[in-house]
């Protein structure tokens with residue numbers, strides 16, 4: 001795997017243990033070697049050195065977290081499985097499922113995922129209400 005470089009400043013990227021970054025997460029994190037001046041990072045898949053996506057700065061990471069939380073409501077509500085939810089999102093965003101991961105999204109895609117999820121939730125709410133009214 002090619003060693004990633006920081007997409008923000010082009011510096012080398014270090015692989016460090018997540019716990020060294022005051023995270024309570026076990027595992028490894030890629031972080032820009034200019035940290036803390038540049039705080040771009042991405043976590044690895046559990047038990048591997050494979051990054052979960054692309055390095056994100058604090059702002060992008062907040063967007064990803066926000067979009068992820070919103071999206072998780074879809075399958076946590078039990079109206080569909082997690083797998084179905086990702087399949088739906090991939091189709092709605094016109095992305096291959098292999099690229100439908102929040103850790104790979106840019107800010108625009110995060111916003112798009114939030115909007116799509118909101119519309120979907122509103123629609124299924126309307127359908128549920130209709131069911132109640134029509135008995």
Ligand SMILES: [Zn+2]
Pocket residue numbers: 006007008009010011032033034038039040
């Ligand atoms: Zn950097």
